[in-house]
Amino acid sequence: MTTTLPPDFADLEPFSDWCLATEAERYAKRLASSMEEMQTFYDVAFPRLDEVLEYLDTLDLDALPDDAGRLLLLCYSLVNVSFPIEVWRQARVPDSGAASMDAVVEPAV
């Protein structure tokens, strides 16, 4: 199996489909996922967040190796998923109906 994340974080490999480059993709995957899927991802990834950041902070943010860059993208997805898991108990923002909001500018890294 090809590893796409830094070796120390191989346990996150099953969730590498959450390594998504844009907010739009991350939010779309959240809406398309079941609560069970997101809970599984959260339960594995959230307890590792401190160690992940400790590792990433040793690297130059503007020149992250590919695997570290993907790990950071996975963390962005964890942030997105934290809302359904920690607060909403559903994928969508409650009372947001058909409303949508697009990220039209976001940081390159």
Next chain:
Amino acid sequence: MAHFPKPAEGSWTQHYPELGTSTVTYEDSISPEFYELERKAIFNRTWLNVGRIEEIPRTGSYFTKELQCAGTSVVIVRGKDGEVRGFHNICRHRGNKLVWNDYPREETSGTCRQFTCKYHGWRYDLNGALNFVQQESEFFDLDKADFGLAPVQTEVWQGFIFVNLDPDNTTSVREYLGELGAGIEGYPFGEMTQVYKYRANVGSNWKLFIDAFAEFYHAPVLHARQAIGEESRKLQGYGYEALSYGIEGPHGMVSSWGGMAPPKDPSMVKPIERVLRSGLFGPWDRPDIEGLDELPEGINPARSPTWGIDSFVFFPNFMVLIWAPGWYLTYHYWPTSYNTHIFEGTLYFVPPKNATERMRQELAAVTFKEFALQDGNTLEATQSMLEARVVTQFPLSDQEILLRHLHKTARRYVADHKVTATPVGVPAAR
């Protein structure tokens, strides 16, 4: 129970007696006719913020801004002399939109040496001068000097680029923004260049969304579920009171406490907020830059140690929110009809030094979006029922003073314009 002192008059609203305390109508937000008057009296006559100088860093950097509310599109460009200029986005030859990409109604940006019209290849330099006409000899007495791009008054204040579509305007943007603007001059806006920008089509009048963001009275209720259990109930019981309000001319501001950055009790926030030390109020730890220790005097005017955020409402459609933890947010509300508008929320942070700082900003940005989605959807519900006109008089609390002022200001601009726009010698409509 009052938590913070109010002016001697007994309330913020009575401190500004011209506002009155009576019930209000929202007819100005549900009338197509009134909106058409607003387009002429407000959006074609006041200073509108269209962006930041960081968006056009180099000679030839440009962006376009669609101003449906004013019936035009403008192009903003940095010239060879470094000056920022604005032009109506129209070719002087046959009226084609000059700068666009694929979709004529969508905004675009980039860098160029000159502007070339897609239609017949007429070219304009960065100062707007026409410098090339395809088959020029086929034209009749054409003097290129007569056919430069139509300029738009453009000024930069604190790095914010403003346009004014009224060619007869004689007020500078600085003068227009008045004391409230002057009070925040010197804030290190230019250091905060890490940008997240969100855009949404909202099914409400533009003023109704400003209303939603110009008061925090709604926060403990509408956003109850964003706080954790017990804390949510505590917040609702406490309610909301601002530290202070300020009104000057068409503009207003509200200064607010903000105990959430960092929270007194960590158990009141989401687990990921505790780990990352960030949330709706931004990263809890201030960035290490100059200019945040001694804030400009217009920020936190009550000089409260519990200060968390100041929200400035610059008429008509531009809000700047300055947060205690050292970042800022802007809101823009661009009307597209009497009951629709495009909302833009833009977050500005000091560029992160490492992944942890980057993640804190990510959490703040995502949290902002979650809140704004709730706010935006609530407005469609408000708009549709206001349009039913089954109830026409509504009370406003003291904590909603800026709404009272905003709607009054819009009505005043429209009324004043009607008077001044009546041509001399023409009898008024009977």
